[in-house]
Amino acid sequence: MDSINRAIISATQAGLPLTSEPYQTLAEQIGISAEEFMQRLTQMQATGIIRRIGAVPNHYKLGYQHNGMTVWDVTDAQIDRLGTQVGLLDFVSHCYHRPRHLPEWRYNLFAMIHSKTAAGAEQQIAQIATLLGTHCHAHEVLYSTRILKKTGLRISK
Amino acid sequence: MDAIDRDIINTLQAGFPICPSPYKQVAQGLNISEPELLTRLQGLLDSGFLSRFGPLFHAEQMGGALTLAAVKVPEQDFENIADTINAFPEVAHNYARSHELNMWFVLATENPAQIEQTIVKIEQQTGLQVYNMPKIHEYFVGLKLEA
Numbered sequence A: 001m002d003s004i005n006r007a008i009i010s011a012t013q014a015g016l017p018l019t020s021e022p023y024q025t026l027a028e029q030i031g032i033s034a035e036e037f038m039q040r041l042t043q044m045q046a047t048g049i050i051r052r053i054g055a056v057p058n059h060y061k062l063g064y065q066h067n068g069m070t071v072w073d074v075t076d077a078q079i080d081r082l083g084t085q086v087g088l089l090d091f092v093s094h095c096y097h098r099p100r101h102l103p104e105w106r107y108n109l110f111a112m113i114h115s116k117t118a119a120g121a122e123q124q125i126a127q128i129a130t131l132l133g134t135h136c137h138a139h140e141v142l143y144s145t146r147i148l149k150k151t152g153l154r155i156s157k
Numbered sequence B: 001m002d003a004i005d006r007d008i009i010n011t012l013q014a015g016f017p018i019c020p021s022p023y024k025q026v027a028q029g030l031n032i033s034e035p036e037l038l039t040r041l042q043g044l045l046d047s048g049f050l051s052r053f054g055p056l057f058h059a060e061q062m063g064g065a066l067t068l069a070a071v072k073v074p075e076q077d078f079e080n081i082a083d084t085i086n087a088f089p090e091v092a093h094n095y096a097r098s099h100e101l102n103m104w105f106v107l108a109t110e111n112p113a114q115i116e117q118t119i120v121k122i123e124q125q126t127g128l129q130v131y132n133m134p135k136i137h138e139y140f141v142g143l144k145l146e147a
Helices: A003-012 A022-030 A034-046 A076-088 A118-135 B003-014 B022-030 B034-046 B075-086 B112-126
Strands: A050-057 A066-074 A092-097 A109-115 A136-150 B050-057 B065-071 B091-097 B103-109 B131-133 B137-141
Touching: A003 A022, A003 A034, A003 B050, A022 A034, A022 B022, A034 A050, A050 B003, A066 A076, A066 A118, A076 A092, A076 A109, A076 A118, A076 B137, A109 A118, A118 A136, A136 B075, A136 B103, B003 B022, B003 B034, B003 B050, B022 B034, B034 B050, B065 B112, B075 B091, B075 B103, B075 B112, B103 B112
Parallel strands: none
Antiparallel strands: A050 B050, A066 A109, A066 A136, A092 A109, A092 B137, A136 B091, B065 B103, B065 B131, B091 B103
């Protein structure tokens, strides 16, 4: 990644300016044309450096009080097939295969769920359990009780 | 928050155009004026309904690294340990969770070597074992929460 892309990331990591021509504003800050700025953003989006440009809501403030990190002990040989299916569920925001830390931590499949009600969360968990079936040997749900820190990605200049 | 605010949140979660006057374009789709969109968006950020508005970067695609890590914090030390861990600029998110492993944080660094270095520093400063759980495979990331 070159220095201009780094400057673009650095200039936008706190967010986009709320001005009529935000890309022009940022381009001026880093000393390139608005056209180049937009072209580079488009390219970074195409190559996946930018996942998307948009709003990040605060789950809690939107009424999603029940945000659970569900963790599952899934047969290793089946995890890619099952993880892909769990990731397709419309209430799952993140789904990953992560390492176990035996004996204290046996879970290898992580899926974040979000619900406005406790009953809704229970139903989502039951749906994942049904999908995993006998390939799941145990599971737990870790509800977040407090946000201690939430910032965007930071890179040094 | 009224129906227009909800409409703004739902629309802007999906994405934002790259063009000279993107707010104007979004405002037209929402049937409001550009100044109204900007005012409301500022309000949603100020009131915390939105945590952030802008590009979301994919750390690994930039050569950077991410991991999820957890620690078991004795209840009486919880605030102090949270302060110690949050003081690391590499800590992007940190959540208290209902489990024996009661503090879970995401580290984001510019290169993979810094993950291990940061974990060692956190272990030294907190005296706690850090359970590092980097992703082995990503099956899905994304979600639109209906506002």
